[in-house]
Amino acid sequence: MSEAVRGARIRNAVEADEPQMVELLLRAFHRWPTFPIDVPAVEHLRWKLQSNPIARRQQWISEIDGRIVAMLPAIVRRMRVRGGDYLAREGVDAAVDPRYQGLKLYGSLAEHVESSAREAELDLGCGYTTNPRVWQQRRRKGRKPLANPIQVLEKPYHAGAIVARRRGKYGGRLPAPLAALQIELARAVNRLLHPPYGRRARWEGSITALERFDERVGGFFEEAARPFDFIVVRSADYLNWRYCDPAAGRFTIGAAEQEGKLLGYLVFKVAEGDGYIADLLALPGRSDVVRSLVEDALRHFREAGVEQVTCWMISRHPYNGILRRYGFLVSRRETGFSCYAYHPERLDLGFLVDPCARIHLTHGDSDWI
Numbered sequence: 001m002s003e004a005v006r007g008a009r010i011r012n013a014v015e016a017d018e019p020q021m022v023e024l025l026l027r028a029f030h031r032w033p034t035f036p037i038d039v040p041a042v043e044h045l046r047w048k049l050q051s052n053p054i055a056r057r058q059q060w061i062s063e064i065d066g067r068i069v070a071m072l073p074a075i076v077r078r079m080r081v082r083g084g085d086y087l088a089r090e091g092v093d094a095a096v097d098p099r100y101q102g103l104k105l106y107g108s109l110a111e112h113v114e115s116s117a118r119e120a121e122l123d124l125g126c127g128y129t130t131n132p133r134v135w136q137q138r139r140r141k142g143r144k145p146l147a148n149p150i151q152v153l154e155k156p157y158h159a160g161a162i163v164a165r166r167r168g169k170y171g172g173r174l175p176a177p178l179a180a181l182q183i184e185l186a187r188a189v190n191r192l193l194h195p196p197y198g199r200r201a202r203w204e205g206s207i208t209a210l211e212r213f214d215e216r217v218g219g220f221f222e223e224a225a226r227p228f229d230f231i232v233v234r235s236a237d238y239l240n241w242r243y244c245d246p247a248a249g250r251f252t253i254g255a256a257e258q259e260g261k262l263l264g265y266l267v268f269k270v271a272e273g274d275g276y277i278a279d280l281l282a283l284p285g286r287s288d289v290v291r292s293l294v295e296d297a298l299r300h301f302r303e304a305g306v307e308q309v310t311c312w313m314i315s316r317h318p319y320n321g322i323l324r325r326y327g328f329l330v331s332r333r334e335t336g337f338s339c340y341a342y343h344p345e346r347l348d349l350g351f352l353v354d355p356c357a358r359i360h361l362t363h364g365d366s367d368w369i
Contacts, residue, residue, distance in 0.1 A: 008069065008105060010112045013049075013059040018042050020068045021061065028095035035271050035369065039247045045073075047247035048092065048367060052076035054121065058089055062109050069097040070105040072113050075367060078233035079124060080225050085233055086123035086347060088339070092367045118342045124349075126339040128366045135336055143338045147355040148316050150335045153328035155298075155309040159183040162307050165273075186329050194324035201291035205258030213239040213253070216262040220283070224264070227284050227318075229351060230339075231360040234281065242364060243267050243278070249369070251278060254296050256289045266293035267364060268300065275301040277311035278364035280319060290322055298326065312363040316356060337361060 013021065022041045025032040037044050049059050055076040062070040072094045079088045091113070096106050117125060129135060135145070156162055159180040166172060172179055217236040225231050232238075243251040249269060256264040264282030268275060277297060282289040301309050311328060312335060313320045341347040351357050363369045 008062045008064050008103075008108070010060060010062050010109060012057060013061045013071070013073065015046070017061060017068060018045055018049075021045060021071055021073075024068050024071060024095050024097055025093060027097055032093075035249060037247065037249055043247045045093075047241075047245055048075060049073055051241065052078075052087070054087070057120065058113075058117070058122070060109060060113050060116075062105050064100070067097075069100040070109050071095050072106070072109050074113075076122070077238070077365075078235075079126075080228070080231050080233050081124075081347065081349070082229050082351070084347075087121060088124035088126050089117050089122050090126050090128075090367075114342075122342055123347060124339055124341055126337065128368065129336050129338075130334060138338050141340075143340050144353050145336050145338060146314075146357070146359065147353045148314055148357045148359055150312050150337055150361055151315050151320065152331045152333040152335055153311045153313055153320075153323055154331045155311075155326065155328045156183050156187065156307070157302070157309075158307045161273075165307070187327065190324065190327065190329050194321070196325055196327070197291070200295060201288050203258075203288040203292060205256055205263060205289070205292075207254050207256050207292060207296045210253040210255045210265070212236075212244045213265075220262045221281075224281050224283050225360075227358060228360045229358045232365050252300065254293055256282065256293055264289040264293055266297050268297045269369065270301070270304045270306060273307050275304065275306040275309035276363060276369050277309065278369050279362045280311075281360070287318070287322060290319055294322065294326055310363070312361065312366075314359050314361060317360065 019042055022032070022045055025041075025045075032041060033044055049055060055074065058074040058076055060072050061068050072091055075090045075092055077088050077090065079086050094106065114125065160176070162183065163172070163176050163179040167176060167179075174182065213236045215236060217234060217239060221234045242248060243253060251267050251269045254266045254268070255262060263286055265279070266277065267279040268277050270276075275297075280290065280293065282293070298309070309328075311323060313323060339349060339352060341349055352359070
């Protein structure tokens with residue numbers, strides 16, 4: 001525990017704090033989580049805070065007179081960085097009570113969390129953002145964005161419906177027919193630059209739906225991770241926590257198999273009229289497997305009648321070109337990712353500023369889906 005701004009006390013959150021933490025999230029964001037789930041919000045929060053055996057020690061709150069006024073919880077994951085495994089802390093759901101803003105509560109809490117992380121068994125800090133102000137703060141601390149960045153890819157199915165929904169949420173400068181035409185033109189240009197495949201992928205295996213990941217994942221990941229210098233470690237325990245717990249959301253897992261061997265998988269979901277590819281990984285050189293998994297997911301999306309499919313993919317990732325040939329467009333939305341070592345003398349992350357850095361990050365590696 002420690003004293004902070006104007007009598008605020010910083011301490012680790014405990015399970016009894018969770019209902020009050022959810023109340024704070026709702027005061028700060030009005031809707032939390034931002035996507036539909038089948039369980040009470042407090043169960044979703046509890047699931048998130050149990051990402052790793054040590055994660056409970058990385059959940060921090062600030063309170064005044066016994067009232068939680070700020071929070072900076074975290075997900076803890078293992079990262080494979082150039083062949084070595086390291087524990088990474090990702091701050092999530094940072095929130096300050098609107099009635100206590102302007103007291104520098106967040107800054108004080110963030111400084112305490114970073115100091116504590118250095119003293120703990122953590123190696124990396126990382127985070128995603130679309131907020132320009134957050135990026136400015138990170139740059140002032142010397143943290144640089146990925147030179148091989150995350151692209152938000154979108155495959156539109158119904159341009160008119162997409163435009164109508166966007167205008168309902170955000171308004172729009174263009175008349176609706178012109179905005180829909182803009183989407184159709186982008187699709188046409190993409191077809192010229194990335195011609196669609198002439199036929200379906202051919203391979204000797206099959207795609208089956210998994211309820212849970214099994215022990216095959218360990219050997220599969222060791223082989224699939226070899227081409228990458230930076231990737232979240234995908235163990236069976238981690239993947240089952242991330243995608244198979246009801247509190248995580250409703251995901252579907254397609255597994256590419258041949259004679260009992262796991263060759264790749266794709267995790268997706270359908271929510272509020274949109275489709276999302278959360279995770280995609282295959283053995284090195286198996287573009288046929290990647291294609292088959294994408295084709296299977298797109299079939300599900302068409303049957304569900306989604307308006308659009310969204311997928312995060314690293315700009316120079318080998319899967320990026322495949323997705324573009326299936327009609328995925330690079331959107332104007334930017335998702336920034338930064339990563340830094342708590343102990344730079346032990347771990348050099350300088351390679352992340354190389355435009356050709358071999359990185360694998362997906363939508364499901366964040367908590368945004």
